Amino acid sequence: MSVLLGRRARRTLSPEQAALAMGYASPPLGGAGMRAIMAGCSSCHTVLPILYSFRRCPYAIRARLALCQAGVAVELREVALSSKPAELLEASAAGTVPVLQITSGQVIAQSLDIMRWALGQRDPQGWLVHADSSDHAALIDTCDGAFKQALDGYKYAERHPQRSAHAWRDEAVRCLVAPLEGHLAEAPQLGGARPCLTDAAIFPFVRQFAAVDAAWWAASPWAATRRWHDAWAGSALMAACMHKVPRWQPGAPPSVFPPGAP
Numbered sequence: 001m002s003v004l005l006g007r008r009a010r011r012t013l014s015p016e017q018a019a020l021a022m023g024y025a026s027p028p029l030g031g032a033g034m035r036a037i038m039a040g041c042s043s044c045h046t047v048l049p050i051l052y053s054f055r056r057c058p059y060a061i062r063a064r065l066a067l068c069q070a071g072v073a074v075e076l077r078e079v080a081l082s083s084k085p086a087e088l089l090e091a092s093a094a095g096t097v098p099v100l101q102i103t104s105g106q107v108i109a110q111s112l113d114i115m116r117w118a119l120g121q122r123d124p125q126g127w128l129v130h131a132d133s134s135d136h137a138a139l140i141d142t143c144d145g146a147f148k149q150a151l152d153g154y155k156y157a158e159r160h161p162q163r164s165a166h167a168w169r170d171e172a173v174r175c176l177v178a179p180l181e182g183h184l185a186e187a188p189q190l191g192g193a194r195p196c197l198t199d200a201a202i203f204p205f206v207r208q209f210a211a212v213d214a215a216w217w218a219a220s221p222w223a224a225t226r227r228w229h230d231a232w233a234g235s236a237l238m239a240a241c242m243h244k245v246p247r248w249q250p251g252a253p254p255s256v257f258p259p260g261a262p
Contacts, residue, residue, distance in 0.1 A: 050100070098111055
């Protein structure tokens, strides 16, 4: 399975290698594994919750990772953020993604809350328990706060001229990448031997950071963080999460997610 780091640098990990690097005995999803999960999913036989998503958005990626891990089926509505459908705006006036519209009428419009909701239905590897600490909460807060600000400055330097792109990159490293390296030098995942919610919540943003300058990232001294990134990027879980569906249009046949769900 190919792992894309930006447009030029490419590294290959097999699903088995990536799974082992993430602490799995075998790839966590795909084929018979997903069908087995979904066979026990009671929501598959009822009206499904609706997830409004944009495939490349890191907030949406973290939500879809949790849904894949939990094996919770939803109707996936892929939207264009430049042309937001009225149904999305009716569900959440903010118009951001992801938005989960549960069949009870409840709407969850925060990615971390969607992750916790999904894992609250089914959490086969204890992602919630292993992320239940103040240290993990602080890492996620930093990711969503100072790191995201520095990432935007680095990626879109022309929009943030108060610093150079390199200065924004240095700030991103200081606030999150260097602390991650300290954690990941001691264990393969932030959850220890196996992943947890914190890994899945932070990885999509580090993925975006790594892709800004793939050559720099590949040569960077953050070896443990790069191994962690590559394991996640090459995993069957990530492949399922990034499954492409057509852009949603009213009246179109529903796209059931995760892939392989009946």
